[in-house]
Amino acid sequence: MTVPVLENAVETLLSKDIHLLQALNAADLGCAAGPATFTVISTIKRMMEKKCRELNSNLQKVASMTVPVLENAVETLFFKDIHLLQALNVADLGCAAGPATFTVISTIKRMMENKCRELNCQTLELQVYLNDLPTNDFNTLFKGLSSKVVGNKCEEVSCYVMGVAGSFHGRLFPRNSLHLVHSCFSGHWLTQAPKGLTSREGLALNKGKIYISKTSPPVVREAYLSQFYEYFTMFLNARSQEVVPNGCMVLILRGRLSSNPLDMESCFTWELLAITIAELVSQMQENDKWVRGEKFAKVARAFTEPIISNQFEHEIMDKLYDKFTHIVVSDLEAKIPKTTSIILVLSKIIG
Ligand SMILES: C[S@@+](CC[C@H](N)C(=O)[O-])C[C@H]1O[C@@H](n2cnc3c(N)ncnc32)[C@H](O)[C@@H]1O
Secondary structure: OHHHHHHHHHHHHHHHOHHHHHOOOOOOOOOOOOOHHHHHHHHHHHHHHHHHHHHHHHHHHHHHHOHHHHHHHHHHHHHHOHHHHHEEEEEEEOOEOEOHHHHHHHHHHHHHHHHHHHHOOOOEEEEEEEEEOOOOOHHHHHHOOOHHHHOOOOOOEEEEEEEEEOOOOOOOOOOOOEEEEEEEOOOOOOOOOOOOOEOOOOOEOOOOOOOOOOOOOHHHHHHHHHHHHHHHHHHHHHHHHHEEEEEEEEEEOOOOOOOOOOOHHHHHHHHHHHHHHHHHHHHHHHHHHHHHHHHHHHHHHHHHHHHHHHHOOHHHHHHHHHHHHHHHHHOHHHOOOOOOOOOOOOOOOOO
């Protein structure tokens, strides 16, 4: 019965002032030995994860607000030089597997159809290059490209879509080939973690974290900033060669209201992800320890059981070796000593 009350309290806290919540500090007084306190912890964690998802869905809302900006960009392109636009070459960089990129295609196509009617021209052609890293799920992306998005080739605007696998930090297209570049929530991604996240002695400077967090020393923040500067410069350099004169780019990037990179706005998701990864790694290490312990115990049973079973009743053997496995696993920290085998090759000497 108390869970909804607790949920409500956390909800109120989270909605009151997000800046309060660099970290949510909770205390369970008189927690005893569980399990009630475990429910308290998991309820609070669940509510924080829910908040995190809400923040992400807000990002999608932001994306829909960018449609008018894209419409305006297409309008401006047509206004500038219609002769360029017998075919409009567009690239969506960091398109993922949809669905946001479908909205981008439909928006541009709709704008071109309007233009076609307005200018009384017979047909226009739209060429869309969908780019992401080679590891992207291009199969799902192209399966999602229904005729509703692309239309068919006998309409006023025929649309041709191609996949371009590669990093947008380098050149992807020929010189002067793109009229419009669109990239939503992708340009701020770094291809690699920054150098300089370890000390001279090789120690991790951002221990237990996967991004700038409230515990990160200034050197970590600087390392991320300079890596972003380097990659974003590469991005802009490559596009400056690929975009035609008077071409246009619409970039939507993650930002934050505060100038402080440790602000909740930018750290929240990564803090929770870092905790999740750490928990998963320790779970995997625990499993691995168990598998190694069991293997050792099985081998040990094979050569010790025949001797031991002479001294004890046969029935207790399973119990004994079960217990033995547990002890081996808990003792694994102390490292299993290597076994030594002696191989003898003997010859019989005649005489
Ligand atoms: C948050 S998703 C954005 C997806 C989509 N544009 C949207 O608005 O929903 C970021 C995408 O950028 C892609 N990405 C990250 N670094 C990239 C790079 N160097 N080159 C191309 N794509 C990249 C990722 O693979 C991912 O699909």
